[in-house]
Amino acid sequence: MNAKNTLNTQHMRHIKRAALAAGVGAVLVAGVLVFVPDGDQGPPEPGPEARARAAVGAGAPASLPDVAALIRDREAWLRKNPEDAESWAVLGAAYVERGGLRADTAYYPKAEQALRRSLKVTPGERRNPAATAGLASLANARHDYAAARKWGEAVRKADPARWTTYPVLIEAYSGLGDYPAAGKALDKLRALRPNTPRVLSVSSAVYRDRGWREDAAAKADEAFTKAGTPAERAGALHALAGLAWDRGEPKEALRYYDAALKISRDHHQSLAGRARALAALDRADESGQDYQAAIAERPLPEYALELGELYESQGLDGDARSQYALLRDRTARARVDGVNEELLLARFESDHGNPRAAVERLEAEWRRGHRSTQMSDALGWALFKTGEPAKALPYAKRATEQGMRSALFSYHRGEIERALEMDGPARRHLEEALRTNPRFSPLLAPKARAALDALGELPDGGPKDMHGNGEYTPLSPAPSTPAASASSSSSAPSSVAPSVPATPSAVASVSGAPSKPVSTPTPPVSTQSAARN
Numbered sequence: 001m002n003a004k005n006t007l008n009t010q011h012m013r014h015i016k017r018a019a020l021a022a023g024v025g026a027v028l029v030a031g032v033l034v035f036v037p038d039g040d041q042g043p044p045e046p047g048p049e050a051r052a053r054a055a056v057g058a059g060a061p062a063s064l065p066d067v068a069a070l071i072r073d074r075e076a077w078l079r080k081n082p083e084d085a086e087s088w089a090v091l092g093a094a095y096v097e098r099g100g101l102r103a104d105t106a107y108y109p110k111a112e113q114a115l116r117r118s119l120k121v122t123p124g125e126r127r128n129p130a131a132t133a134g135l136a137s138l139a140n141a142r143h144d145y146a147a148a149r150k151w152g153e154a155v156r157k158a159d160p161a162r163w164t165t166y167p168v169l170i171e172a173y174s175g176l177g178d179y180p181a182a183g184k185a186l187d188k189l190r191a192l193r194p195n196t197p198r199v200l201s202v203s204s205a206v207y208r209d210r211g212w213r214e215d216a217a218a219k220a221d222e223a224f225t226k227a228g229t230p231a232e233r234a235g236a237l238h239a240l241a242g243l244a245w246d247r248g249e250p251k252e253a254l255r256y257y258d259a260a261l262k263i264s265r266d267h268h269q270s271l272a273g274r275a276r277a278l279a280a281l282d283r284a285d286e287s288g289q290d291y292q293a294a295i296a297e298r299p300l301p302e303y304a305l306e307l308g309e310l311y312e313s314q315g316l317d318g319d320a321r322s323q324y325a326l327l328r329d330r331t332a333r334a335r336v337d338g339v340n341e342e343l344l345l346a347r348f349e350s351d352h353g354n355p356r357a358a359v360e361r362l363e364a365e366w367r368r369g370h371r372s373t374q375m376s377d378a379l380g381w382a383l384f385k386t387g388e389p390a391k392a393l394p395y396a397k398r399a400t401e402q403g404m405r406s407a408l409f410s411y412h413r414g415e416i417e418r419a420l421e422m423d424g425p426a427r428r429h430l431e432e433a434l435r436t437n438p439r440f441s442p443l444l445a446p447k448a449r450a451a452l453d454a455l456g457e458l459p460d461g462g463p464k465d466m467h468g469n470g471e472y473t474p475l476s477p478a479p480s481t482p483a484a485s486a487s488s489s490s491s492a493p494s495s496v497a498p499s500v501p502a503t504p505s506a507v508a509s510v511s512g513a514p515s516k517p518v519s520t521p522t523p524p525v526s527t528q529s530a531a532r533n
Contacts, residue, residue, distance in 0.1 A: 052094065061231035064101045064266070070094050088118035089130035096138050103268070103298035105337035111138050112338070125154040129162060136168045143340040145175030146369050163192040167202050174209060177371035179402065182206060197223045197232050204239055208246070209373070211403035217243050234264035241273055246405060248437035250280035268298040272306070279310055280439035301330040301341065305348055312352075313442035324352060343370075346378050351443075355385035373399045373409070381412045389419040400429070407433040407440035411448045418451060427455050 048069035052062050074091040078084060092114030099107030115138065118131035125132040136151035152169040155162060166189035173182035186206050193199050200223035207216035217240060224236035241256030254277040260270040275290035291307040294300075308323030327348060331341040342361045349358035362379040380395030396413040400406075414429035430452040439445050 052097075061229070061235050062097055062101070063229075063231055064098070067094055067098050067101060071098060083121055085118045085122035085128055086130060088114050088121065089128065089134055092118060092131065093134040093137065096134065096141055100141055103300050105142075105334045105339045108138060108142060108337045108339065126158045129155045129158055132158075133162075133165060133168065136165075136172070140168060140171045140175070142338050143175065143343070144338075145172045148172035149176065160188075161192065163189060166192070167198065170202060170206060174206070175372055176369055177373065177375065177402075179209065182209075195222075195226070197226045197228065197236070200226065201235065201239065208239075208243065209404055211405045213243055213247065213405065230263050234260040234267045234270065237263070238267065238270045238273065241270065241277075245273065245277065246437065248407070248435075248439070250277040250439060253277045254281070266297065268294050268300075271297070272300075272303050276306065279442050284310065284314060284442075295326070299326065299330055301327040301334070301344055304330065305344065308352075309441065309443040313446075324348065340365075343375060343378055346382055350378070350382045350385045355382050358382035359386055373402050373404050373406075376402075377406070377409045377412055380416065384412070384416045384419065389416045392416045393420065405436055407437035408444070410436060411440070411444060414448070415451060418455065423455055424458075427452065427458070430455070 048066040052066035052070035071091065071094045074087050074094065078087055078091065081087065092111045095107045095111035095114060099105060099111065111134070115131045115134045118134075119128055122128040122131075132151055133155045136148045136155065139145070139148035139151060148168065149172040152165055152172055155165045156169065159165075166185045169185045170182045170189070173179070173185060183206065186203060189199055189202065200219045204216045204219035204223065207213075207219060220236050220239040220243065224233055224240070227233040227236055237256050237260035241253045241260065244250075244253035244256060254274060257270045257274040257277060260267050261274065264270075271290055272294040275287045275294060278284075278287035278290060287310060288307065291303060291310065295303050295307065304323045304327040308320040308327070311317075311320040311323065327344075331345055334341050342365050346358035346361045349355060349361070359379070359382045362375065362382055365375060366379060376395045377399035380392040380399060383389070383392035383395065393413075393416050396409070396416050399409045400413050410429045410433035414426045414433060417423075417426035417429060430448055433440065433448050434445070434452070437445075
């Protein structure tokens with residue numbers, strides 16, 4: 001063994017010992033490394049580099065200081081050892097993580113350079129699965145879900161037992177709207193790594209996408225009780241807050257967000273969520289302050305859109321325009337760094353700009369295979385805003401019939417049906433929107449109530465034409481109609497359903513709804529424990 005390899009082996013053994021001291025059996029960064037004990041005695045206390053490897057490698061949230069320390073460590077090492085493919089993969093994955101933590105897309109080109117350098121030194125997903133998996137994670141961060149699927153499936157084919165590949169694939173499949181594939185990947189993940197905080201969190205997110213709120217809450221609650229780090233606990237509380245928000249319970253959501261922020265003061269997702277809940281509770285001034293704080297901390301364009309709509313609902317048009325300008329600036333910067341923000345831009349254009357441009361953006365995404373429920377809803381709404389409700393309706397139906405319960409999706413469908421003079425379905429979906437979350441948007445919820453008032457009450461008596469002799473005019477299908485994706489419909493059997501009744505609310509079948517819902521979890525009064533079942 002030459003001197004360089006000896007030095008590298010000694011260095012990696014030191015990091016290995018430190019990581020094992022953290023109590024983590026599998027230590028890796030986005031699937032980069034898997035360590036086993038090597039028999040060395042007396043491991044030192046883990047430093048920030050090892051903590052970052054352990055946290056991110058297990059798919060768990062990592063702290064920004066630890067990730068920054070890991071980056072410094074790997075950069076220094078690679079200046080002296082530029083042919084170390086494994087360290088290039090670690091560095092690339094750490095750049096992806098830091099870009100997400102800081103909401104700074106400028107780290108993504110650096111991540112790509114590091115990961116491709118790793119593959120240049122050691123090519124192939126079999127010989128270098130770490131770099132290939134890193135490229136999959138990077139593609140997800142850039143919202144390029146087709147590329148993420150390609151890289152992720154290559155790693156899975158090379159090593160089906162590599163559990164860290166499956167969360168990446170689940171995110172990619174969900175972004176593409178391939179929910180059956182996401183369900184199968186979740187089944188495999190749970191078989192490989194059951195009941196760890198990371199897997200419980202992933203399960204919760206999948207169940208939420210399918211509309212199984214009780215099961216999603218049970219898994220998020222379990223993830224909290226098993227969390228080993230402050231970042232994990234804050235993430236689980238944030239998930240519980242989001243589920244409370246989806247149910248139209250802003251007070252409960254606010255308590256969860258507050259609990260998350262007590263644990264992790266810089267958890268900007270919970271700060272923005274807190275602002276959203278405060279707006280629903282008619283505490284607009286506090287909401288605006290929290291949005292501004294979140295944007296100052298992490299200037300994400302979606303935060304600017306939400307704050308702009310809050311200002312617009314208050315008649316503060318100048319302030320709203322400032323936020324919309326910030327949104328355009330941040331999405332333009334992200335585009336330079338390879339990030340696809342077409343969905344967010346299209347949502348903005350549909351309601352505040354050029355709906356025709358929104359349709360063009362979204363149809364291009366649809367052709368690329370990005371057919372999630374969010375994409376379906378946005379395309380349907382954009383077509384409606386251009387005056388094409390008949391083309392819009394199939395997309396709105398697809399968005400509302402795949403499982404996810406969204407007040408926004410129901411409102412959009414109700415307005416589209418109202419434009420088509422389908423008064424009964426329109427009334428039903430507008431009522432559903434306001435029943436699901438009466439304050440789902442400071443700008444759109446009042447419009448939903450006004451639309452429902454305009455429809456008026458149901459006429460006396462039963463429906464006309466009880467025996468089905470009336471006329472029926474089918475809608476003309478839109479180009480690339482989403483009906484072709486019927487395999488993703490929630491009415492069809494899907495392996496997304498929990499295959500093992502791990503909780504009292506677990507789904508015992510694949511019918512698309514929990515067989516026995518459980519009570520909604522109550523937010524913790526203290527953050528010492530969130531176990532309620």
